[in-house]
Amino acid sequence: MGQSEAVNAPTDDVGGDGEEFDPIGTLTLIGIYFTILVLAWVYIYFIEFLGRDLVVVG
Amino acid sequence: MHIHAYEKLWLALSIVLILALIGTVTYGAVGPGVAMVADSQSTVDPGALDEDDRFSEPRVEQVGENEYEAYVVAYQFGFEPTPIVVPANSTVTLHVTSRDVIHGFEVAGTSANAMAVPGEVSEITVETDEPTEYGIVCNEYCGAGHHVMEGKLNVVSQSEFENRGGDSE
Structure with a gap:
């Protein structure tokens, strides 16, 4: 992979430096996934796990 | 090597996520003192x-x-x-x-x-x-x-x- 990129890189990057490639939809999707993941983790750990009775402390 | 700005962004976010997961577990151990069952007890017959x-x-x-x-x-x-x-x-x-x-x-x-x-x-x-x-x-x-x-x-x-x-x- 590194080799082919080294070969292709000069020709690929000559133009607009990939600026026309703007995957805003993918960015949005990943943003939504990320938010779900963070909210789910906060809920599972801080509310469900630490919020329960009889937390094991030793 | 060219890396797209968005790709840099989600690489950074995924590292933040990993650090946050480790951070919350560390917080749990240090703050509320969450512990595991240890093997320190002597055995019984x-x-x-x-x-x-x-x-x-x-x-x-x-x-x-x-x-x-x-x-x-x-x-x-x-x-x-x-x-x-x-x-x-x-x-x-x-x-x-x-x-x-x-x-x-x-x-x-x-x-x-x-x-x-x-x-x-x-x-x-x-x-x-x-x-x-x-x-x-x-x-x-x-x-x-x-x-x-x-x-x-x-x-x-x-x-x-x-x-x-x-x-x-």
Whole structure:
């Protein structure tokens, strides 16, 4: 992979430096996934796990 | 090598996510003091629990101001003592073992959950709040009566605990 990129890189990057490639939809999707993941983790750990009775402390 | 700005962004976010996961677990250990069952307890002879200092008489005893130790034996198919009676707003250390096969010791709906392994002692320390009643279930399949194996953990007020007397002696 590194080799082919080294070969292709000069020709690929000559133009607009990939600026026309703007995957805003993918960015949005990943943003939504990320938010779900963070909210789910906060809920599972801080509310469900630490919020329960009889937390094991030793 | 050219990396798209968005790709840099989600690489960074995924690293943040990993650090956040490690961070919350670290916080749990340092802040609320969440702990695991350790292997520091000395082993017992599961065939001779009636000769063991700790488990010959499954019980709850006071070991300090507001500190209690409970010795629990799981067997096919139940828990001794039942109910386990402990006072509210106290620190209780549960020592759980089994005299036959592997059992589970789960105080339903709480984080208190350990395995009861013959020969091994699972030690978990919990802090009780208000008086309430919990159910205890076995969550390791242990035989034909597994589904009826249950116990009780009753958290009672300090005065009620003292009135019961017998449980603390």
